[in-house]
Amino acid sequence: METPARLPAKVFSSSCATRVLFDQLADKWSMMILTVLHDGPHRFNAIMRRIEGITQKALTHCLRRLERNGMVERRVLPTSPVGVEYHLTPLGDSLLKPVRALYGWMLNHLDEVEAARVAYEARTAGVASGGPQSPEPQEA
Numbered sequence: 250m251e252t253p254a255r256l257p258a259k260v261f262s263s264s265c266a267t268r269v270l271f272d273q274l275a276d277k278w279s280m281m282i283l284t285v286l287h288d289g290p291h292r293f294n295a296i297m298r299r300i301e302g303i304t305q306k307a308l309t310h311c312l313r314r315l316e317r318n319g320m321v322e323r324r325v326l327p328t329s330p331v332g333v334e335y336h337l338t339p340l341g342d343s344l345l346k347p348v349r350a351l352y353g354w355m356l357n358h359l360d361e362v363e364a365a366r367v368a369y370e371a372r373t374a375g376v377a378s379g380g381p382q383s384p385e386p387q388e389a
Contacts, residue, residue, distance in 0.1 A: 273318060278303055278311045280348050283337065286321065287345055290336035320344065 259265050273279070278300065285291060285299045297308055312335055315321040320341035326332035337345075355362075 270318065273314050274320070274344070276311070278307055279315060279320075280351075282308070282311055282315060283320065283341055283344060283348060286335060286337045286341070290324070290334040292332060292334045296335065315341070 260268050262268065281300050282296060285296055291299070293308065297303060297305065300308070312321060312323070316323055319338055321335050322338050324334050324336065326334060
């Protein structure tokens with residue numbers, strides 16, 4: 250499948266299917282859950298232990314959304330008591346290559362991003378505290 254050189258204008262529409270899917274896959278937790286499941290099937294509590302800070306409600310919501318989009322499959326285990334585990338589908342597994350590429354980009358550019366953050370904070374520190382601001386440009 251070819252990647253378009255330019256994004257079509259419709260991707261900026263709130264009703265565009267790709268925009269909706271991107272919103273559901275690129276949220277705070279989805280990429281982490283997909284990465285955890287790349288190691289193999291996990292039960293709910295095992296996923297919670299691996300992802301620091303995720304709540305039970307957020308994990309439940311995200312797993313359901315990933316299952317609905319075909320990225321994750323929920324399997325009921327024939328145990329007593331009944332157990333449930335989650336694993337990646339082939340579709341979910343195919344998403345890991347771009348996720349790893351994004352993670353690699355972040356590692357390669359983390360110092361630059363941090364420098365930009367520091368520079369931004371230095372530029373805006375006076376404005377946020379009501380302190381001195383840069384003078385308005387004078388008309389010639």
